[in-house]
Amino acid sequence: MSDVLAVLVCVAGGLAGGLVGVGGGILFVPALTxxxxxxxxxxxxxxxxxxxxxxxxxxxxQRGYGNVRTREALTIGALSPVGVLIxxxxxxLLPERALQLAFAALALFMAAHxxxxxxxx
Amino acid sequence: MTESDAAARRNELLRLAAIGTxxxxxxxxxxxxxxxxxxxxxxxxxxxxERLATGxxxxxxxxxxxxxxxxxxxxxGNVHVVTGLLLAIPAIVGVVLGTAIQQRIPQRAVxxxxxxxxxxxxxxxILK
Numbered sequence: 001m002s003d004v005l006a007v008l009v010c011v012a013g014g015l016a017g018g019l020v021g022v023g024g025g026i027l028f029v030p031a032l033t034x035x036x037x038x039x040x041x042x043x044x045x046x047x048x049x050x051x052x053x054x055x056x057x058x059x060x061x062q063r064g065y066g067n068v069r070t071r072e073a074l075t076i077g078a079l080s081p082v083g084v085l086i087x088x089x090x091x092x093l094l095p096e097r098a099l100q101l102a103f104a105a106l107a108l109f110m111a112a113h114x115x116x117x118x119x120x121x
Numbered sequence: 122m123t124e125s126d127a128a129a130r131r132n133e134l135l136r137l138a139a140i141g142t143x144x145x146x147x148x149x150x151x152x153x154x155x156x157x158x159x160x161x162x163x164x165x166x167x168x169x170x171e172r173l174a175t176g177x178x179x180x181x182x183x184x185x186x187x188x189x190x191x192x193x194x195x196x197x198g199n200v201h202v203v204t205g206l207l208l209a210i211p212a213i214v215g216v217v218l219g220t221a222i223q224q225r226i227p228q229r230a231v232x233x234x235x236x237x238x239x240x241x242x243x244x245x246x247i248l249k
Contacts, residue, residue, distance in 0.1 A: 007211045012238065014212035017179075018219020019231050024212055025153030030242045036204060044152025045193035049205035051154045052186040054212045059179040061220050067176025072137060072167070076159065077184025079138040080145035084185060087149020088192040092199075099150075104246035106151055111239035113157075118232035 006035035010050070017058055025051050026110055029103065040099045041091055136166050144181065148189045154182035 009031035013024030025047045032043035062068050091099060140162045144155030159178040163169040169177065194200035 006208060010208045010211040011215040011218075012235075014215020014217075015219040016215075016235050017212075018216040019222070019228075019235075024216070025148075025151070026239060027242070028208070028212065029152050030245070031208065032201075032204070034245065036208075038201060038204075041193075041197075042199045042201060044150075045190065045197070045199035046201045046205040047152040048148065048186050048190040048193060049200055049202065050209045050212055051152075052183055052190055053206075053209040054216050055154060055179045055182040055186060057213050058216050058220070059176065059183055061217070062172075062176030062179055065172070065176070067172045068180045069169075069173065069177045070180065072163070073177045073180035074184070075134070075137045076141040076144065076181040077188075079141035080148075080155075080181075080185045081188055083142035083145025083147075084149045084188045084192060085145075087146040087151075088189060088196070089149075090146075091150050091152070091193075092197050100246045100249060103151055104243040106153070106157075107239040107243040107246070110157060111236040111243070114232040114236040114239070118229040118236075121229055121232075 002035040002037075006031045009035065014054055017054055024054050026107055040096050040103070044091060044099075044103075136162075140166075141181075141185070145185055145188065148182075148185050149192065152189075152193075154178075155185050156182060 009027055010024075013027030013031065016027060017024045028047040028050050029043045032038045032046050033040055036043075038046060059068060059073075094102075140159055143162075144158045147153065147158050148155040156175070156178045159181055160171075160174045163174040163177060164171065190200055194202070
């Protein structure tokens, strides 16, 4: 049963990516931790793998609509390794509980952002 | 190239580096793509429209996420590859569906729905 829920939440994560442009990771991580039973760090790490695949499909489709500036995208990616290494190291050094609470704060921040945008539209 | 052109290029590169570093740190720390950081900065600093910012952000996330997955998997062994690949399938169904129906339903309702889902996630994490 929890596998089915994990699948449904992952569909919702992909939908969120396509519909409102928030990355699916904010839903992939809870799908992996709550329904599959991974720890917070493992859920986040596995979510990154899923994001790569989903972003690849999403970017390919957006490219078809002329919505991708390849040069800027490649430059941002190429200049990200320092930040990535800092973030990954921090996620492994922080206590699991601190990481959970920080992730909860991020989810609330993104919820507020969505509501603000919906009210402005 | 004149001197002011060179300065403008340098400034642009510096801003892209700032976006890349911030998105990378966010992505590595939280296991998300970093679009929350990339999209608003492309809009504010480069004057991108929302669609162009989202599309470009997705393309950047392919690289940022790959680096993050490599570091988490290669250095710390935290990536559950089979689980991730299996759950990527429903996620792809979602993203393809999402882009297809984006035009047909009111954006506002969708935003409220996802906001509600995120609040539920946060409450669950806080109460753990």
